[in-house]
Amino acid sequence: MTNPRRNGLTSVADQSEDERGGPGSILSRQSADHRDLDELMHAYEREPDAGARGRIVAELSERALRHAFAEETVLFPVYRRFLPAAGGDDELTRHIEGDHQRVNEVLEDLQRADPSSAGYDAEVRRAFEVIRHDAHDEEDDLLPRLQQVASARQLRAIGAAWEAARLGSPTRPHPKVPRRPPGNVVAGAGLALSDRVQDVVDSLAPVGSTRRAVCGGVLAGLIGAAVVVVVEEVVAARTRAGLSGNCRLRPST
Template identity: 60%
Template sequence: MARQSDDHAVLHRLMQQYEAAPDDEARGRIVADLAQRALRHAFAEETVLFPAYRQHLPGHGDELTAHVEGEHQQINDLLEELQDADPAAAGYDDRVRRVFTLIDSDAREEEDVMLPRLQSVVDDEELRTIGDAWEAARATAPTRPHPRVPRRPPGNALAALPLAVSDRIKDGLDRLPRGARRVSSAAVLALAACGGAAVAAGVRRRRRRSVRAPRFGLRR
């Protein structure tokens, strides 16, 4: 599961960049980048990796994944508080550091315990299948915190499609100049509903293609 470790390394580098950031604007930018990467990563784990772990390790899979899902929930809660916060505000830095601590703990539990155990009970072909599914889930995951969405399938996956689309619309709006952002929330919701259907169709098409296409291997 090299993709998991690569993603953890990227998150760790962003934490180091935060510590060396020259000003509040840079810190805010780094936290925004880290947030969307961490949330997509965690969503893919909750949707693909943890169910596979529970399926293959029924003896202790539920306890460990419930613990890590609890950490993901705390990360979602904190990132929701941070997403519109001013990096210069009191308490911002404390919240960011709590997120870092949770991500570090999460990565250690996954890399040191969960993944080695999973690798010991499934063959390479199954690992590649899990890795491919994890990558597909990450590619279509929501990019913003949604702490009130369930952390387990099918609830998280059902909520994810429209949220992923509306998040990407908001991400696009955030990149526009301020004066060009006047899109009504009704229009965003309508686009999200249409986009959700389109994403669902895309996922179905990708699934059909994946039967014929060669696997795309262990890469980020």
């Protein structure tokens, strides 16, 4: 590995894919997702049109929320299990969970805001700042610490479980949902379903449109379609991961 940082760890951002444990490793999956989020943030900063900016924020919101949910339900619990004696490290996951809460609150406000309104851009950049800060905390500190105590095979298993959680996660901000299991896991399934229904409704009949008024008659069909999507995503992800339930990884002995 190259160029250890001041904490003695080598950032995931400075490692090759092989050093991270391969493309399926949790380190590689997290790093790739961080890059995608960063590209969306740069796309927003380059875009002059308010409407296009709003669409970029909507896409980024969904990706960031899925990413955070997978962290809170899979990565952080596994991290705390692998590093039970490092009491200070739990403060790191609590700090990031607090940041996730703030991002949820900002994104909830942005969902209802007009992208051309005063203050919209400032709120967006506030969310960007927290997202970028968390990415550094995870790549420079949390993930390298996990790498020290988990084998490459375990990192890939964690990555598969993380991806399954990400695919079956809610897609909209929910600030009132607990940030830790079991509360977030219990709430997540129902919220993932309701979010997908709302996503379909918004896609077919945007708020304020004439079609919106008649959506009530087809809502049952949309719910059925959303259920199929959720189930297919989760089952497919778990099949690929070779998992039949929650990640039950234990540290190597």
